[in-house]
Amino acid sequence: MWDWGWVEHGIGSFLRPAAGSSGGGAWILGTGGGSGRWHAGVALGVTAMAGLALAATLVISSRRGSLKSPWSRRKRKHPLTRQQWNDFFSPDGRLRGGGVKFLKKVRSGGIDPSIRDEVWPFLLGVYDMNSSRAERNAIQVQKRKEYEKLRRWCQQHLKLSRDDHKELKEIVEMGNADSACFVEGRDSVCSEEVYCAQESLSIEQGSTEYGTLEQPVKEIFASNLTTVDEDVNSGLTHLDVSEDETESSDSKSSIEEPESMLVSSPAKPNMDCRFAKISSVKGNITKANRTAEDFATWQRIIRLDAIRANAEWIAYSPAQAAIPEVKALQSAGAVSLTDYDDLEPCRIYHAARLVAILEAYALYDPEIGYCQGMSDLLTPILAVVEEDHEAFWCFVGFMKKARHNFRLDEVGIRRQLNIVSKIIKFKDSHLYQHLEKLQAEDCFFVYRMVVVVFRRELIFEQTLCLWEVMWADQAAIRAGYGKSTWGRMRLRAPPTEDLLLYAIAASVLQRRKLIIEMHSSMDEILRECNSMAGQLDVWKLLDDAHDLVVTLHDKIE
Amino acid sequence: MSSRARNLTFKLVLLGDGRVGKTSLVLRYVNNVFSEKQETTVQASYLTKRLVIGGVPITLSIWDTAGQERFHALGPIYYRDADGMYLINTTALLVYDITDSDTFLRVRKWVKELQQMASKDIVMVIAANKSDLIRSKKYDIQEAESYATTIGAKLFLTSAKFGTGINDVFLDIAARLLQKKKSSFQGLSPALPRKGIIVVDDEPEREPPPKCCS
Numbered sequence: 001m002w003d004w005g006w007v008e009h010g011i012g013s014f015l016r017p018a019a020g021s022s023g024g025g026a027w028i029l030g031t032g033g034g035s036g037r038w039h040a041g042v043a044l045g046v047t048a049m050a051g052l053a054l055a056a057t058l059v060i061s062s063r064r065g066s067l068k069s070p071w072s073r074r075k076r077k078h079p080l081t082r083q084q085w086n087d088f089f090s091p092d093g094r095l096r097g098g099g100v101k102f103l104k105k106v107r108s109g110g111i112d113p114s115i116r117d118e119v120w121p122f123l124l125g126v127y128d129m130n131s132s133r134a135e136r137n138a139i140q141v142q143k144r145k146e147y148e149k150l151r152r153w154c155q156q157h158l159k160l161s162r163d164d165h166k167e168l169k170e171i172v173e174m175g176n177a178d179s180a181c182f183v184e185g186r187d188s189v190c191s192e193e194v195y196c197a198q199e200s201l202s203i204e205q206g207s208t209e210y211g212t213l214e215q216p217v218k219e220i221f222a223s224n225l226t227t228v229d230e231d232v233n234s235g236l237t238h239l240d241v242s243e244d245e246t247e248s249s250d251s252k253s254s255i256e257e258p259e260s261m262l263v264s265s266p267a268k269p270n271m272d273c274r275f276a277k278i279s280s281v282k283g284n285i286t287k288a289n290r291t292a293e294d295f296a297t298w299q300r301i302i303r304l305d306a307i308r309a310n311a312e313w314i315a316y317s318p319a320q321a322a323i324p325e326v327k328a329l330q331s332a333g334a335v336s337l338t339d340y341d342d343l344e345p346c347r348i349y350h351a352a353r354l355v356a357i358l359e360a361y362a363l364y365d366p367e368i369g370y371c372q373g374m375s376d377l378l379t380p381i382l383a384v385v386e387e388d389h390e391a392f393w394c395f396v397g398f399m400k401k402a403r404h405n406f407r408l409d410e411v412g413i414r415r416q417l418n419i420v421s422k423i424i425k426f427k428d429s430h431l432y433q434h435l436e437k438l439q440a441e442d443c444f445f446v447y448r449m450v451v452v453v454f455r456r457e458l459i460f461e462q463t464l465c466l467w468e469v470m471w472a473d474q475a476a477i478r479a480g481y482g483k484s485t486w487g488r489m490r491l492r493a494p495p496t497e498d499l500l501l502y503a504i505a506a507s508v509l510q511r512r513k514l515i516i517e518m519h520s521s522m523d524e525i526l527r528e529c530n531s532m533a534g535q536l537d538v539w540k541l542l543d544d545a546h547d548l549v550v551t552l553h554d555k556i557e
Numbered sequence: 558m559s560s561r562a563r564n565l566t567f568k569l570v571l572l573g574d575g576r577v578g579k580t581s582l583v584l585r586y587v588n589n590v591f592s593e594k595q596e597t598t599v600q601a602s603y604l605t606k607r608l609v610i611g612g613v614p615i616t617l618s619i620w621d622t623a624g625q626e627r628f629h630a631l632g633p634i635y636y637r638d639a640d641g642m643y644l645i646n647t648t649a650l651l652v653y654d655i656t657d658s659d660t661f662l663r664v665r666k667w668v669k670e671l672q673q674m675a676s677k678d679i680v681m682v683i684a685a686n687k688s689d690l691i692r693s694k695k696y697d698i699q700e701a702e703s704y705a706t707t708i709g710a711k712l713f714l715t716s717a718k719f720g721t722g723i724n725d726v727f728l729d730i731a732a733r734l735l736q737k738k739k740s741s742f743q744g745l746s747p748a749l750p751r752k753g754i755i756v757v758d759d760e761p762e763r764e765p766p767p768k769c770c771s
Contacts, residue, residue, distance in 0.1 A: 293627070301575055301576075301625065308594040308595060372598075448600045451599050451600060
């Protein structure tokens with residue numbers, strides 16, 4: 001029966017343009033009717049495709065065995081293989097054609113697990129699609145240094161707060177004296193190298209009281225202006241600058257992208273005018289919403305959460321699962337992680353990596369800092385990317401969008417819930433009316449899916465698949481491959497920034513009958529959503545999501 | 558409808574700082590399981606438990622919430638009643654970690670917020686969790702107890718790890734809610750809880766991962 005389900009869907013959408021509005025597959029099955037040859041041809045096509053699907057299924061299921069969901073009716077398309085990946089590159093290590101074909105491949109079938117660590121940095125914008133191998137090497141060196149600097153800062157903060165925890169706490173509660181501690185820290189870093197000090201200062205100021213932020217940072221950027229020409233390695237800064245320009249041209253993100261600019265590469269010529277905007281945003285929004293959370297709080301919660309992080313990654317990453325105890329304890333010691341009790345070495349090691357990177361991130365993006373749920377987003381990256389500094393920048397790339405999920409002012413979440421609600425409204429007015437009746441049309445029940453990007457609903461391997469397909473969409477948009485590019489390639493769904501939201505709506509729509517007939521309150525729907533955990537099939541979900549994109553993206557976006 | 562009317566449903570919301578053991582308390586109570594490394598709760602999860610008190614079957618709808626303060630800005634959806642009123646038929650179970658006085662401060666903060674937002678006679682119960690750790694060090698709950706008295710709440714020592722004190726907490730909550738309900742029956746017959754279709758002994762929203770370190 002499963003193959004008919006597949007065929008119905010696949011062919012149905014294939015025929016839809018020719019056949020007008022008679023969507024769905026029922027009529028395809030009834031091919032014996034009066035229209036003669038044409039339908040017979042369709043039937044043949046149906047049979048052939050069913051055969052192909054079956055063959056592909058056999059290959060894939062024999063290869064991936066346990067990785068596919070037992071509920072799967074739809075089978076995943078072929079993932080990007082190592083061979084294909086290598087073939088995409090020209091001799092100087094550039095992706096041919098700016099990576100269009102590569103992205104197309106990932107969008108439809110994901111990536112083979114053995115090459116994820118090489119491919120993800122491209123999807124997450126760590127490397128530009130058009131970069132050469134030499135440029136990437138240079139970027140890697142630079143990014144590594146930046147990460148190590150952030151780590152040194154974390155250590156100093158930790159040392160300060162450990163040295164005199166209580167006193168510091170009192171000072172912080174009193175108001176703005178924490179900046180004094182940071183100044184002390186800065187000086188010691190300053191003595192190492194001037195370049196570093198400038199950057200460190202911007203980092204440090206970003207995490208102190210916002211009221212005192214503006215002037216010093218302006219000075220830093222002003223001083224950077226004079227050193228830009230010497231410092232800029234065009235290969236290094238090209239990526240950052242072009243990305244930031246894209247963002248700042250987007251009115252929505254001009255408000256939402258402040259902190260990462262503050263603390264990334266100091267060589268940004270037009271930063272200070274942008275900063276004026278940032279500081280006013282901070283004054284109005286962040287300061288008003290600021291809670292007692294500060295860096296010391298984050299350091300504490302990060303450690304508490306790291307040792308109880310989800311351990312599903314272990315089966316995925318045998319090398320890290322087999323980490324020797326000595327090394328695990330060493331990593332824990334390096335980030336002053338102590339309360340791991342009787343945790344297995346691999347989980348201690350993983351927890352230590354979580355702490356290192358989350359802490360660095362909190363410093364890098366102090367507006368967001370740390371929020372529970374962020375470790376859910378980092379864990380899969382750690383399982384795939386073995387070097388901390390690379391994992392950090394991949395995480396930064398992921399968080400460029402996901403950071404809005406953790407904002408104090410809820411804007412990011414509300415926008416997304418609103419889109420899910422709209423998708424459901426346009427697609428299924430019956431279900432939407434039911435939700436309205438229950439006062440659940442705000443779709444709050446999918447909140448968790450939005451915040452941790454389906455990590456709690458999908459099994460580990462399937463989460464990775466969803467994310468990389470989603471990232472490929474975002475990378476395509478970032479690289480400027482709009483709808484026309486994909487139209488030419490006969491890919492049905494154009495890339496969208498919000499594939500996740502279409503997938504979330506799809507998961508709800510898959511349960512529409514149950515929700516309409518059985519659930520009479522928001523609580524029950526939320527429980528239904530929670531109980532999707534482990535029951536979803538990512539490729540079916542993506543197919544449904546892509547169908548929604550095709551029919552609705554003009555109305556939604 | 559008459560059988561429905563007998564099935565009383567009460568809402569219960571667990572509030573408290575991160576990692577004080579909210580999820581563990583609920584999972585111990587509802588499913589009698591305990592995980593040393595319970596994953597962080599994001600947003601909130603929802604479980605139900607049916608119990609009988611003095612011959613009256615009642616259902617507790619339990620909302621387990623995320624601990625980090627930031628999530629609480631996200632709309633009080635889980636303590637909103639169907640009619641949009643706050644905590645009319647709802648109890649707050651405030652949880653803190655007995656070994657960490659900061660988490661008790663967080664309870665006090667919650668109480669303040671609830672008192673401002675909810676009706677005056679909101680039922681509040683405090684659970685001083687991780688009582689199994691008392692053996693290693695003496696912790697003073699005197700202050701917490703007298704504080705509980707001042708706000709009209711009851712304080713229970715609990716250990717989700719060993720399962721001690723847990724039933725008492727929930728039984729007390731249920732009994733107090735029932736009492737409240739009964740006394741409100743004296744007046745104009747109030748709307749009964751909205752629904753009666755409740756599954757007994759729900760699955761937790763997420764089982765601990767079956768896999769283990771190799």
